[in-house]
Amino acid sequence: MSETGLSRRQFVGGAAAIAAATAVPVVTNVATAAATPALMAPFATPDWVPLDAKAAARQGLEIYRGKHTGQSG
Amino acid sequence: MIGQLAAIYPDSWGLIPKGMFLFGSGGVAGVGSICGGAMGGIAVMTQMGAPASFKNEYLAWYEKTLIPSNAAYLDYRSGTWVPGGTTGGVWGGAGLPIPLNNAPKARPNSNLCHASHTNWRSVSATWLAVNGSGANQDRCSKLVYDCVFKLATLINTWKAGGTVSGAFDPVVAACKASNCHGATNGHPEASGSMKCTPCHTQRIGDNHNL
Numbered sequence: 043m044s045e046t047g048l049s050r051r052q053f054v055g056g057a058a059a060i061a062a063a064t065a066v067p068v069v070t071n072v073a074t075a076a077a078t079p080a081l082m083a084p085f086a087t088p089d090w091v092p093l094d095a096k097a098a099a100r101q102g103l104e105i106y107r108g109k110h111t112g113q114s115g
Numbered sequence: 116m117i118g119q120l121a122a123i124y125p126d127s128w129g130l131i132p133k134g135m136f137l138f139g140s141g142g143v144a145g146v147g148s149i150c151g152g153a154m155g156g157i158a159v160m161t162q163m164g165a166p167a168s169f170k171n172e173y174l175a176w177y178e179k180t181l182i183p184s185n186a187a188y189l190d191y192r193s194g195t196w197v198p199g200g201t202t203g204g205v206w207g208g209a210g211l212p213i214p215l216n217n218a219p220k221a222r223p224n225s226n227l228c229h230a231s232h233t234n235w236r237s238v239s240a241t242w243l244a245v246n247g248s249g250a251n252q253d254r255c256s257k258l259v260y261d262c263v264f265k266l267a268t269l270i271n272t273w274k275a276g277g278t279v280s281g282a283f284d285p286v287v288a289a290c291k292a293s294n295c296h297g298a299t300n301g302h303p304e305a306s307g308s309m310k311c312t313p314c315h316t317q318r319i320g321d322n323h324n325l
Contacts, residue, residue: 083127083162090274091123095267098119100196102263103187105118105133106140106256109211110200 116159116263140255142228150228152262153177159266168281169273171308174226175283176265178310181220182231183257186264188214215246215253224313231258234313284310 104110117135120128136158138144139151156173190196191214197204198211207213219239223231235254236243243250272279291305305311 082164083131092271092274093116093119093123093267095264095271096190098116098267099187099260099264100190101118101133101199102116103214103256103260104198104200104202104211105137106259107211107252109198109202110133 116155116266119267120159142232147227147229147232149226150177150223150231150258152258153226156262156266160270163270165270165273166281168279169269171281171283172279173266173269174309175281177226177231177262178223178284180261181222182235182261183218183220183254184261185217187257187260188216188218190214190260212249212253212256214257215250218242218250218254218257224310226309230313283308284312287311 101110117128117131118133121131121133122129136151136155139149139154142148142150143154153174157170160170160173191206198206202210205211219235219242221231221235221238223234225231225234232251232255236251239250239254246253269279287308287310290311291308
């Protein structure tokens with residue numbers, strides 16, 4: 043998966059978002075910083091689109107190797 | 116995995132950093148507890164509300180599968196994989212390290228990084244001597260490839276209405292149902308469902324040399 047698949051908010055998050063994982067809204071949207079984080083990620087089941095397993099696997103390896111934005115590796 | 120989900124659901128999964136679970140590398144900050152590949156997959160499935168059977172299936176698969184497969188190398192050789200992220204589409208050098216071909220494989224027999232990686236090292240002495248310590252990262256990067264592929268396949272199966280057994284090694288259930296670890300004879304009841312035999316090698320009734 044190329045970087046074009048990332049949302050803008052992901053780029054904004056970067057490494058700081060990893061460190062602040064329990065407070066994701068704080069680093070993604072100031073307006074929601076005071077909001078109570080949801081327990082679970084909202085997930086749209088009705089419009090489910092099957093995952094591309096190979097593309098996901100490739101990106102997983104690339105992330106492990108530190109080759110995505112915000113990684114020091 | 117999160118990158119895939121984020122591309123499809125930018126308003127929900129797009130809020131979660133793709134590297135959120137990098138802390139699992141080396142069994143959580145390198146201490147050798149649960150493998151980051153095993154843990155990250157369960158984290159995603161839990162957030163998605165996947166049934167326990169699918170989460171169990173994933174962990175059971177991890178325990179009993181020869182890891183790493185050669186899939187990442189074969190994918191590289193296919194010529195269709197253009198490295199993403201900061202690689203600039205380049206293999207090798209400052210780009211994405213080229214997966215090694217036919218690396219040794221070993222069954223983790225556990226979800227623990229400690230056991231998984233050590234079991235692999237036990238069959239990889241020559242390989243490591245030839246390829247250097249970087250072969251460890253090669254092995255674990257391909258483990259991630261295998262884990263994410265399996266995870267995505269399982270999620271697709273679940274979403275398509277499929278089922279899985281989610282069965283762990285039956286030895287675990289037998290042990291927990293026994294008088295030894297069933298909390299019926301004064302011994303502590305065994306907690307969890309991870310494979311026991313890699314560490315507890317003696318028969319039920321022995322004291323496992325603890």
